[in-house]
Amino acid sequence: xxxxxxxxxxxxxxxxxxxxxxxxxxxxxxxxxxxxxxxxxxxxxxxxxxxxxxxxxxxxxxxxxxxxxxxxxxxxxxxxxxxxxxxxxxxxxxxxxxxxxxxxxxxxxxxxxxxxxxxxxxxxxxxxxxxxxxxxxxxxxxxxxxxxxxxxxxxxxxxxxxxxxxxxxxxxxxxxxxxxxxxxxxxxxxxxxxxxxxxxxxxxxxxxxxxxxxxxxxxxxxxxxxxxxxxxxxxxxxxxxxxxxxxxxxxxxxxxxxxxxxxxxxxxxxxxxxxxxxxxxxxxxxxxxxxxxxxxxxxxxxxxxxxxxxxxxxxxxxxxxxxxxxxxxxxxxxxxxxxxxxxxxxxxxxxxxxxxxxxxxxxxxxxxxx
Amino acid sequence: xxxxxxxxxxxxxxxxxxxxxxxxxxxxxxxxxxxxxxxxxxxxxxxxxxxxxxxxxxxxxxxxxxxxxxxxxxxxxxxxxxxxxxxxxxxxxxxxxxxxxxxxxxxxxxxxxxxxxxxxxxxxxxxxxxxxxxxxxxxxxxxxxxxxxxxxxxxxxxxxxxxxxxxxxxxxxxxxxxxxxxxxxxxxxxxxxxxxxxxxxxxxxxxxxxxxxxxxxxxxxxxxxxxxxxxxxxxxxxxxxxxxxxxxxxxxxxxxxxxxxxxxxxxxxxxxxxxxxxxxxxxxxxxxxxxxxxxxxxxxxxxxxxxxxxxxxxxxxxxxxxxxxxxxxxxxxxxxxxxxxxxxxxxxxxxxxxxxxxxxxxxxxxxxxx
DNA sequence: GTTTTTAATTATTGTTGTGAAAATAAATAA
DNA sequence: TTATTTATTTTCACAACAATAATTAAAAAC
Numbered sequence: 007x008x009x010x011x012x013x014x015x016x017x018x019x020x021x022x023x024x025x026x027x028x029x030x031x032x033x034x035x036x037x038x039x040x041x042x043x044x045x046x047x048x049x050x051x052x053x054x055x056x057x058x059x060x061x062x063x064x065x066x067x068x069x070x071x072x073x074x075x076x077x078x079x080x081x082x083x084x085x086x087x088x089x090x091x092x093x094x095x096x097x098x099x100x101x102x103x104x105x106x107x108x109x110x111x112x113x114x115x116x117x118x119x120x121x122x123x124x125x126x127x128x129x130x131x132x133x134x135x136x137x138x139x140x141x142x143x144x145x146x147x148x149x150x151x152x153x154x155x156x157x158x159x160x161x162x163x164x165x166x167x168x169x170x171x172x173x174x175x176x177x178x179x180x181x182x183x184x185x186x187x188x189x190x191x192x193x194x195x196x197x198x199x200x201x202x203x204x205x206x207x208x209x210x211x212x213x214x215x216x217x218x219x220x221x222x223x224x225x226x227x228x229x230x231x232x233x234x235x236x237x238x239x240x241x242x243x244x245x246x247x248x249x250x251x252x253x254x255x256x257x258x259x260x261x262x263x264x265x266x267x268x269x270x271x272x273x274x275x276x277x278x279x280x281x282x283x284x285x286x287x288x289x290x291x292x293x294x295x296x297x298x299x300x301x302x303x304x305x306x307x308x309x310x311x312x313x314x315x316x317x318x319x320x321x322x323x324x325x326x327x328x329x330x331x332x333x334x335x336x337x338x339x340x341x342x343x344x345x346x347x348x349x350x351x352x353x354x355x356x357x358x359x360x361x362x363x364x365x366x367x368x369x370x371x372x373x374x375x376x
Numbered sequence: 377x378x379x380x381x382x383x384x385x386x387x388x389x390x391x392x393x394x395x396x397x398x399x400x401x402x403x404x405x406x407x408x409x410x411x412x413x414x415x416x417x418x419x420x421x422x423x424x425x426x427x428x429x430x431x432x433x434x435x436x437x438x439x440x441x442x443x444x445x446x447x448x449x450x451x452x453x454x455x456x457x458x459x460x461x462x463x464x465x466x467x468x469x470x471x472x473x474x475x476x477x478x479x480x481x482x483x484x485x486x487x488x489x490x491x492x493x494x495x496x497x498x499x500x501x502x503x504x505x506x507x508x509x510x511x512x513x514x515x516x517x518x519x520x521x522x523x524x525x526x527x528x529x530x531x532x533x534x535x536x537x538x539x540x541x542x543x544x545x546x547x548x549x550x551x552x553x554x555x556x557x558x559x560x561x562x563x564x565x566x567x568x569x570x571x572x573x574x575x576x577x578x579x580x581x582x583x584x585x586x587x588x589x590x591x592x593x594x595x596x597x598x599x600x601x602x603x604x605x606x607x608x609x610x611x612x613x614x615x616x617x618x619x620x621x622x623x624x625x626x627x628x629x630x631x632x633x634x635x636x637x638x639x640x641x642x643x644x645x646x647x648x649x650x651x652x653x654x655x656x657x658x659x660x661x662x663x664x665x666x667x668x669x670x671x672x673x674x675x676x677x678x679x680x681x682x683x684x685x686x687x688x689x690x691x692x693x694x695x696x697x698x699x700x701x702x703x704x705x706x707x708x709x710x711x712x713x714x715x716x717x718x719x720x721x722x723x724x725x726x727x728x729x730x731x732x733x734x735x736x737x738x739x740x741x742x743x744x745x746x
Numbered sequence: 747g748t749t750t751t752t753a754a755t756t757a758t759t760g761t762t763g764t765g766a767a768a769a770t771a772a773a774t775a776a
Numbered sequence: 777t778t779a780t781t782t783a784t785t786t787t788c789a790c791a792a793c794a795a796t797a798a799t800t801a802a803a804a805a806c
Contacts, residue, residue: 030753030754031753031754032752032753032754041794041795041796042753042754042755043754043755043756043793043794043795043796044793044794044795045754046754046755046756047755047793047794050755067752067803068751068752068803068804069750069751069752069803069804069805070750070751070752070753070802070803070804071751071752071753071754071800071801071802071803072752072753072802072803073752073753073754074753074754212608213608214607214608214612215608226680228680230600230605230607230612231603231605233601235600235601235605235681236682237584237600237681237682237683238582238583238584238585238682238683238684239682239684239716240682241682242584242600242680242681242682243679243680243682244679244682245679245680247675247678247679248675248676248679305617305618306618306676306679306680307680308617309613309614309615309617309618309676310596310598310612310613310615310676310677310680310681311605311607311612311680312606312607312608312609312610312611312612312613312614313607313608314608314609346609400783400784401783401784402782402783402784411764411765411766412765412783412784412785413764413765413766413784413785413786414763414764414765415784416784416785416786417763417764417785420785437773437782438773438774438781438782439773439774439775439780439781439782440772440773440774440780440781440782440783441770441771441772441773441781441782441783441784442772442773442782442783443782443783443784444783444784
């Protein structure tokens with residue numbers, strides 16, 4: 007059922023192309039310290055698997071036979087990602103380069119895992135049909151769930167309890183019998199980290215990064231040396247617990263609550279509007295307070311993990327995330343000890359990093375050795 | 377010059393034996409999901425390299441040809457570890473199983489890197505001679521330095537400035553030209569983490585752990601999935617920066633300073649004595665305060681890394697470390713969110729975990745793929 | 747055109763690793 | 777003693793792979 011697992015050298019080629027875009031065989035051979043012979047064979051295999059392709063018209067390059075750059079082939083396969091929120095269902099379809107082919111977003115009644123899996127299967131079939139992918143290689147499906155794993159194996163998940171029937175259910179069994187595709191289940195913040203890594207371009211410059219996901223609550227995804235950090239029992243990055251339960255934590259719901267407390271009649275996160283004069287003062291106050299709380303988070307992230315970048319992502323409007331980043335840039339973070347600017351940035355991904363990251367999980371698994 | 381690098385499967389065998397002690401070929405074949413044929417070949421190679429050996433008289437086991445367990449061979453090689461402190465020089469010699477063959481501790485004038493390397497070479501030759509290791513396989517030398525790396529490559533180090541001429545010196549060049557052996561340089565807390573992992577028995581139960589090293593200042597070593605976490609620029613685990621510069625941090629020097637401020641005339645850490653009635657009250661107060669400060673450290677470690685264990689190690693008397701651990705056990709750490717007891721323990725290693733960990737670096741490098 | 751240059755491929759050859767099945771080893775049970 | 781059982785080793789045919797050198801390809805320089 008699984009796509010044949012790739013050789014270590016084949017994975018190295020794919021990862022180099024993912025990092026550097028396109029490279030000729032000879033450049034790859036130098037980059038990866040392999041012989042040209044080996045590279046010919048490996049690239050032939052990858053070409054015939056359809057995972058890479060030659061870049062067509064490549065302009066003049068001077069004397070000698072022109073090099074033919076290779077790049078990842080969009081048609082190398084596709085993958086599906088899905089997320090469950092309360093009352094929402096998100097599905098994304100990406101090609102082998104990670105580009106979004108289609109994204110689907112719908113409001114639903116709260117679904118139990120079985121119903122969720124059935125609906126995701128339906129939607130997948132619909133999207134596959136609509137985009138003419140029938141018969142093309144399905145690499146698998148990634149599902150991002152809010153909440154940490156209950157086991158290192160990732161069979162059961164402590165899903166936040168707004169999703170009825172999810173907590174402690176054997177999600178892996180349920181999903182894989184319901185859908186039959188190769189399956190990855192991952193924490194939503196970890197999925198977002200994967201998305202920022204591959205699609206946000208961080209893979210070009212960094213091997214270690216942290217993604218702060220301001221979503222339902224607040225969580226973090228950590229990648230070190232190109233690998234997700236899950237911890238001994240799968241709860242690494244659960245930074246929500248750093249905030250005492252009786253105090254507000256810097257999450258979107260907290261902003262919503264703050265706005266309501268100040269008399270703004272909002273029904274959902276979507277109503278938050280920085281430009282609304284009724285909201286601006288409250289939002290500014292919240293930004294100051296939330297940024298102050300995030301200082302601790304950033305400081306401890308630096309101290310423990312030394313990430314090359316800390317990305318802010320989540321459901322908040324970009325303006326508000328940028329407000330947090332600006333305040334953190336101005337703050338006295340511990341990076342100054344090492345004479346570095348705090349590398350806090352705002353996610354620039356179009357589309358939900360959670361769902362995109364979920365869709366990238368099957369592709370990520372092809373690139374990283376087990 | 378390097379010991380021939382091992383096959384991935386050979387490394388898997390060594391790591392399984394390091395983890396599980398001793399296993400017969402057939403048990404190994406099952407454990408590692410290899411064929412008996414492959415295991416015979418691989419174990420023959422490792423036997424002829426002298427890295428493993430058969431366990432002699434193994435009692436009755438029931439019907440059938442008795443299984444011959446294999447184990448790591450002490451004589452498979454030896455490695456040297458060295459640490460520089462202010463006015464101290466520590467060297468340890470370990471065999472391939474990680475057992476200490478000899479340890480040497482001496483007081484010196486502050487040494488610059490060249491002089492340090494020369495002295496370590498001298499001592500190594502002396503210990504090698506004294507223990508009849510001439511001609512035996514020298515796997516390399518590990519050097520633990522206090523302070524973080526200045527680069528991901530680990531060529532230059534931001535060594536704490538009590539060591540004159542170390543900071544920002546090209547340590548790798550200096551040491552390797554001076555000694556000529558395969559060389560690893562590592563942060564002292566990371567070295568301690570390696571020691572706890574292999575010698576403290578944590579490798580049996582955990583793949584993710586944190587070691588809090590209360591040494592000159594306070595630092596941490598992090599291992600996730602059996603690999604050291606160094607971060608993007610090599611400063612992961614530098615948790616000293618979490619404590620504001622103008623306030624005391626929970627380090628041995630701080631305890632010393634606290635005792636002195638209370639009128640106890642101590643000259644060095646070695647004079648700290650919990651049983652001394654003049655010191656006890658101060659130490660108790662310090663323990664409460666230090667444990668409270670460490671709560672934050674432990675909480676953020678749990679939140680970011682989800683370690684299977686947090687080990688307390690360092691130069692403080694075990695009684696005092698145990699006092700910290702007891703207080704942390706009683707504290708309301710965030711692990712309780714996940715219904716777990718905080719797995720804080722005190723190092724049980726005999727000998728300096730820093731120097732032992734340094735000596736294990738060449739051995740660790742044999743086991744982990746690059 | 748011919749030469750030169752660089753890129754990529756194809757023999758060629760030898761090495762290495764592989765699992766299946768058969769053989770051997772060393773014990774207990776009958 | 778002989779049969780049985782389990783562990784390990786050997787045999788063997790074969791696939792994967794790598795490096796060198798020779799070859800082909802496609803362009804620019806002459």
